Amino acid sequence: MSLALGAAGPAQAGVGLPPVVSHVPTQEKVVFITIDDGWNHDPEAARILLEKRVPAALFLLPGATSYDTGYFTGLTEQGRATVENHTVNHPDLTTLDAAGKDAEVCGAGEQIEEAFGRKPKLLRPPYGAVNDDVRLAAKACGVKALITWTHDFTTWSATPPTPQLKSGDIVLLHFTPTLAADLQRALDAAKAAGLKPAALMPHLKTAGLV
Template sequence: MPRPRTGRRVRTLLAAALTTLAPLVFLTGPAQAAPAAAGAWTPAPAPVVSHVETDDPVVFITIDDGWATEEAAGARQLLLERRIPASLFLLPDAYERDRDYYRTLLAHGPSRIENHTTTHPDLTTLTEAGQRAEICGARDRQLAAFGDGPRLLRPAGGATYNWPYHNADTRTAAPACGAEAIVMWTHDLTTWGSWTPPTPELKAGDIVLLHMGPTLEADLTRALEAADAAGLSPAPLRDYLLG
């Protein structure tokens, strides 16, 4: 598996700095965070990433939610056999139903569990304090369950799926809860019902979104075949975003 290159790291840091200085045009919703107390230190807003700028021949596999593990035994075996460093953006109530599934992935493979909020709300409908409660609450439960805290956040869409699922308050709340980047995706390859999205030609640095459930093994196989066809290897997203 390629190691992140220094040039890629510099570009990522530069992109994060530019993101901090120039608010993204697609952020939605009012900023409702209370002003910081005089002299209080506040972290810089988290950057939003949907593709990693890198010359390395790598792709990033991400899996959301965490339900229906009993129907995804084959997917777990595939992740372990091929040692796929998947980023698992999980809900606490989902992994609490089958901790052993995820403990096996963490103990015997390179996957990591990341933050997907506590109850999967549309974060853009919440105040900054409400968003912190969701994000910090998920972090605390993950620490209790696995002894490892998340460092990346994927905001949930709730019932409204009000794209892009985050706003300025999210970018402030995330680092306050230990999330150093907000991760979206380049391609969603999840099969929904009878509809399977077309398989794209993957490019270096693409972030692939999948979901835990009965179609995960087939969707993961399709994503890995697309990566193989493009000469790309799955790589750990944390390493490339955080160094």
Template sequence: MGLSRAYRWLTIGALLSVTAACGGQTSPHPVTSSPAPSPSVSAPAAPTLESAADPRLALPVNLRSRVPRFAPPPPATKVTLPANGTAGWFSRIPTDQKVAFITIDDGWEKNPLAMQLFQAADVPIALFLEVNAISDNPGYFKKLQSTGATIQNHTISHPVLKGRSYAFQKHEICGGADKLGELFGQRPTLFRPPGGAHDATTLRAAHDCGMKAAFFWKEATNKGKVFYQEEKIVKPGDIILMHFRPRFVDDFLAVLNAIHKAGLTPARLEDYIP
């Protein structure tokens, strides 16, 4: 074997010996310090309380962005009620505060998204319920009540009251209030006559049944459109009428966005009645 070849074999043998002594490491110097820590990987940031609690996230994706946010309503200014033995009558609450009032009538349609919409909107809503319309499923409206919606009176069977006898009107109004109180734990004190049709007898019977005020409206909605009686904008104090109809989701979103566009915020109707 030549000298250069023998030298190479000796060199390889020496390297192998050093490697074995170092526990298989190829470096001729053993590692005496702890291994460097792996680069830390930041965990995803936890959601903020606001985003974690945002009930809009429970809605279908196509609805989330359509629910506007509102500032809290201001402290209510009470209206003056008549002192002549009749219920008050309002289509608009007389106030300069930047508020409007959402009211929903009847109860025939029971859209499964209503509770999620109410939670996502997080605004005051008054439900004027007809006893016959809700009798098949009062539990549906108890869930809506649990979101903060209030239950008010819309008669037993939805007849036109105007021109009917005092006894007939009192039966429908008192009977509606009594049954709703039984079902929902609190007897209504506000009333809407079916179709808004009323006369002096209606307001007297309503008062005698414990109704403080009865209501008409300034705007109404149907099939996702808002219909205005006056200017094409919701004004401070306006009462807005909805119904539980097949296109409930579109109607509710249309009302919310009409109020938002007007620079107003929904307020609790009951707070304005002494």
């Protein structure tokens, strides 16, 4: 699963709608670590995130966090992670009617806020599937930007080739059994390119995207 959109996404024609961002325009030597879903709660991945003080945006499904919320509060309270919106049930939002979009996006935002005490401002649309109707629904739910990705480092059936990272790239990872290895590979790739992981939201603000 991969997606390569422009710096602020495919369709900025919808005036006043939150942008779709797959790469952050920046002159700083930074990359952005994002991790999706939340089903596998690997202590080794948590150790890396905490010990290396990695700023990470966690796009979580409420159901994946509910049976062990403490795993993620440890990352947000002791580390530099923030919890963001990835919908309730991981649907392709472009296939849903307005009520369905609202239930998925607003519903997830409400559940994340209840669990973690902070309303998420960023949405990762499942599968990177987005159109202006999705952006409109996201805006109604308080979303400031829809975040896709530049490179997917997740090991699915096989480990993907390691790309050469560039400033502003958004790295996609998943909470799978291979997260620790995938995360370390992403961090090594960033270091090889002279880049450091950075917090996503401040750089979105600096770039004028939110």
